[in-house]
Amino acid sequence: MEILQIDDTLSLKRTVDGGTEEQRKAVKAIISEVRAAGDQALRAFTEKFDAVKLDDFRVTEEEILEAYHAVSSAVVEIITEAAANIRTYHEKQLRPSWMTTAENGTMLGQKVTPLDSVGVYVPGGTAAYPSSVLMNVIPAITAGVERIVMVSPPGQDGKLPPGVLVAADIAGVKEIYKVGGAQAIAALAYGTETIKPVDKITGPGNIFVALAKREVFGDVAIDMIAGPSEIGILADDTARANEIAADLLSQAEHDPRACAVLVTTSRTLAENVLDEVYKQLPHLPRKDIATEAIENFGAIYVADDLEEAVGAINQLAPEHLEIVTENPVGLLGKIKHAGAIFLGRYSSEPVGDYFAGPNHVLPTNGTARFSSPLSVEDFQKKSSIILYSEQAMNENGAKIAEFARLEGLEAHARAVEARLK
Amino acid sequence: MEILQIDDTLSLKRTVDGGTEEQRKAVKAIISEVRAAGDQALRAFTEKFDAVKLDDFRVTEEEILEAYHAVSSAVVEIITEAAANIRTYHEKQLRPSWMTTAENGTMLGQKVTPLDSVGVYVPGGTAAYPSSVLMNVIPAITAGVERIVMVSPPGQDGKLPPGVLVAADIAGVKEIYKVGGAQAIAALAYGTETIKPVDKITGPGNIFVALAKREVFGDVAIDMIAGPSEIGILADDTARANEIAADLLSQAEHDPRACAVLVTTSRTLAENVLDEVYKQLPHLPRKDIATEAIENFGAIYVADDLEEAVGAINQLAPEHLEIVTENPVGLLGKIKHAGAIFLGRYSSEPVGDYFAGPNHVLPTNGTARFSSPLSVEDFQKKSSIILYSEQAMNENGAKIAEFARLEGLEAHARAVEARLK
Incomplete structure (x- = not known):
């Protein structure tokens, strides 16, 4: 990591x-196999990739109870409180169907309908992410989706991590299968004897899961395919170097390809943060991952003034943006591109990862230029409503027919004229 | 076209x-060439594919004026009125940024920001589609997008159709280039000396345009890739066979692969519509296209009752749905999957194509199960806002740190604890 000057070519070093x-071929083969052989293929792939033989994939009530016993009551309380915060925030995103009516009898509007069914992928492996369960499931439930199916790869004991099961239960999931990887995505997209297909698949996963989501995209909907995590911090001389460094490192520990960038108007802060990063780094359990991220994808930029600093941030379009300046709210109107914006000293990025309420599924890799956080709207769709009255048709029919003929579509014109006297 | 019974395997015969x-390779080569050689490549491809030599791609003020002279004042008036209707409808989709505040000083919210720039592709060829210009541009302008770039392939005279230019001017486009095909998509995505890149590309096109959009997807955003047009009509014995047949044919004339399906509770209507289709078909200018569509992708289903008919419609999830029954509004709550819903005898589908106000860019190929019509929201993105106060951090910091440790992310916990006393 080093201190750099801002120039026109400024960009986050990113890699997706x-x-x-070979991986793409493997994923295609797995999907075909699941489509052809259903549950039998799921069993075979689970034995091959997860090293466990399962007859029944469905998580039972007993397993959920066991999971509650395996975690502390403090953890249950924290997950419950986080879930309540996430629910409260996402309920604010609900928008009603609406209509307008005109005196001539016309009614126009938009009907909002939840998706019928959604599949949520929860990664397995060494880490378990209950927060990922909450962040994907709660918006879907809030949207009104009736059937939510969770899938996650079993451990060698044939079980899912208790934190994940408790989070799923608190969030309200009723249908959980112990199956992971590309085979789980194939099952969600096309169905097997046990798992009925869904309309949309969300949730993070490894490269096989990501490739499988790309492969089934179109037959079902998918959420964005996330790149490595990113943080951009905009700070002036009121910021504390140890806190800024800790926040940069909290992103860096996610992934060796995570991005962590500070843009500051203060050279002193820049230098102190650089020192602090290397002071804190060696004491982190995930220091190998964090070091790789900081060395390859970390940077500190010094800006002449806040205007230039804000310009740099908009150019970076980071997934997470912290603004730690004298008046962070005053800068909000200038920020154009960021997935989530954390304002002020106490809005450390992990506050948003777990607890505050907004979604932690955010656009990465510069896609904050055109994409939004995961929301209730991702689990609903709209239908336009058009009701034309006889009077409206008599007033406008001839014009509509003329427009159709301008485009060379005579049958369109005649369909309208069939209603005219 | 024939009369069929509804069964479980009911689905629209669709083809995308x-x-x-070979086409994919050609598109990839065109994109690389434009990225490497910029304007020079655009000139070469325009000469090759559009058979015209252009030095300057940008449409001039004089060309716009000429276009106004080339169309009748009646056409200008109709396009102006259609544009006003479309604007009024789409303004209803605007949603404000919002926030919630808590007594402990926390502020959470969602900031809505328009995209910086959007490219709209308008197909060329024999037909000109001013309505496509209005339907893509007006939502973008309503959303607040500052830079809207329109591209469309020139005719052999080096010009764009006057109807398209007039519609663009009425909609408010200020930057139009005479370039089409995959080369236009490449220019919009990556920029050339003349055309600065955009953040999102929308608009229909031929297979080369569709493949190019797929190819640049990820570097820029794209809208859905539309399949052939579809109509599903739900009718009872109150419907008039000649009108229903005319509406089926209005979709069929779009494309030899267009789908046109009637689901009715009345066998008499079914038989009469079948007769009417073959009576009207020979008199259509585009009868060859319509015949192919009707024979290969047309069907009439007879249902036992409205319940079964609605079930069939939800299974089909058509792009356009007409409900021509005694009480169409009463069925609205049962309809789950349709791009646009036209209610009653006078809401003939072409009303929505041009004039009523709702967007005519709609989900095809069954994607109405999870997708929505093009809207203002497609030209905006959201950023989450999180402001945690000192008090909020003191109340919740320990819980957040514990959640982070549950997920094995120690640096996250320490970033939070750096703020705690």
């Missing part, structure tokens, strides 16, 4: 793993 | 042109 040709 | 391997 698109997978190898 | 995914392009050939």
